[in-house]
Amino acid sequence: MSYYAGIRKIRDASMRSRTIDGLQRLRYGLSSQIPARTATNTLLLATWNIRNFDDGKYGYRSDECYYYIAEILNYFDLIAIQEVRGSLYPLQNLRRILGSWWDFLVTDVTLGVAGNAERMAYLYDKRKVNFAGLAAELTLPRKKNTTSEPMQMVRSPYIAGFRAGWAYLTLVTVHIYYGKNMAVEPRRLNEITELTKTLAKNASKLSCSPQYQIGRKPEPDNLIILGDFNIFNRADSTMAAITKSGFLVPDELQNIPGSNVEKNKHYDQIAYYKKLVRLKSTGNAGVFDFYEYVYRHEDKTQYDQERKIKSGKSFNEWRTYRMSDHLPMWIEFNVDGADDYLDLLKSSVNI
Template identity: 70%
Template sequence: MPYYAGLKQIKDAKVRERTIDGLQRLRPALSTALPARTATDTLLLATWNIREFDSGKYGYRGDECYYYIAEILSRFDLIAIQEVRDGLYPLQRLQRLLGSWWDFIVTDVTLGTSGNSERMAYLFDRRKVNFTGLAAELVLPKDNGAKTEPVQMARSPYVAGFRAGWAYLTLVTVHIYYGTGVAVDPRRLAEITAFSKTVAKNAGKLSSAPQYEPGQPPTLDNLIMLGDFNIFNRKDVTMEAITSAGFLVPDELQGVPGSNVDKNKHYDQIAYLKRLTHLKPTGKAGVFDYYEHVYRFADEAEYAKERESKPGRSFKDWRTYRMSDHLPMWIEFGIDDGDAYLDSLS
């Protein structure tokens, strides 16, 4: 649970009461929609693109936003976050709200216009998840025989290794180029295709699992891609580029609504390479729509004064700069393989 004592320090009584009311709606909704976290049995893995976090493009987020975002994140064990901007204040503030046992690792700032000065990050609870030491930004290699260097991705994918329970995980999070508002933008398709093939081809080199003997391969690892792929529909060739490279989207996520606010686009994805080791899907997964509980259309009049400083935006759009234009996607895995291992020895 986030640290709530700071609520007393919110000077504006109206904002303070509104935040408390929002949390009182959000907390039971999260408890109903998501499995309860466990100490050792399960891992709740999530990915969330938090819009312009926090560029101040339409005003910097205030206390209310941070309490809601922290409350949502606190329900997971390990989260890949996209669209963190150049300042580290947002992650540092979340860490203070969540508790000293939470930690994050983050990339440097992506340069270039298409990179939007973004970082990517992993936020995790050290009581459940250990960082294994692997952290790298992925650069696309030159194909054999190619005369020119490949066009690099707008934002370099972020690779990191973790351990939870019996399972070792190599996560690769990405924010794919959006481009034009069509289902199949050529550069978007090229990025997803090259990225998926490169990660699959080099899976063995990306493992952070223990290597017990010199020259021997490491113990089995789980390679998972997750993040904002800007895929419009699961039937598009942009999705096919992931599956044709050997990645599988868990059955639990095949039928969930879209992860954009209108739930009709499948921008965000979680997919693993072919098989899992000591990591078992429990059948529970989804996206969480926080707009049913905070920043609701019924609350629009409550925010009239705050919106005055940035006129011209509809409430529906303005609120995405307070929370996001993406919904968090999550999946639960079992991580205690003790019984199966003992059975194999008996």
């Protein structure tokens, strides 16, 4: 449960009242669409590109925005976040609202114009998820039989290892180059292709169960890529670049709306390499459209003065700098491997 006491300190009475109303609507929507979190049995994994979080473009986010964002994040156990900008304040403020049992891992700032001065982060509830020790930014290797410098991605993917229940997960979160507004942008396709090929080739080095037997080759264990791939639709070559390398998108994620506000682009993806180990999908997955509950079209007049002073943008555009132009994508996994382990013991041990 989020820490709501700070709402009392919001000086603007209308904002304070609006925030409370918005949180009540948001809580209703979240609880009706997303399964309840459990103490041990399941893992709710999410990815969310939070637009320009929080560089102050068109005004820094208000307390109202932070309470809404924290409320959404609080319905998941482990979230990959893209587009965190220079300061660590946004993540620190989220942790203050969510509670001290939450923690985050974060990259340094991506340099260069194309990198947009972004960080990538993982936010997780320590009561449910343990950091397993691995945290690194990935650079692509030089190809064999060539002296040319390897292509590097505009934003280095962020790899981190976690444990939840019986399962170990190695997550790789990305924010792939967007470039030109076209379905198949050459550099975008190249980044996805080279990344997934590199991960597939090195899967056993990046991800292996601590329970493998000494003297045997390690087996990859739950290597998952997730984040903003800027994929326009599931039928084009940018999507095929993921699956050709052996990554699989769970069926339930292939049948959901797009993750942009209009729900017609499939920018965000979650995919695993070849198979899952002690990690089973429950069949629950989706994207959550927070604009059905906060910053709604019917709320426009309440924000008009602030919007006109700080941006001059249309309401639809401006509100994406309050919340985001991406919707969070999520999937629920079962992480209780007790039954499978007992079945294995029963078949291998003469009781």
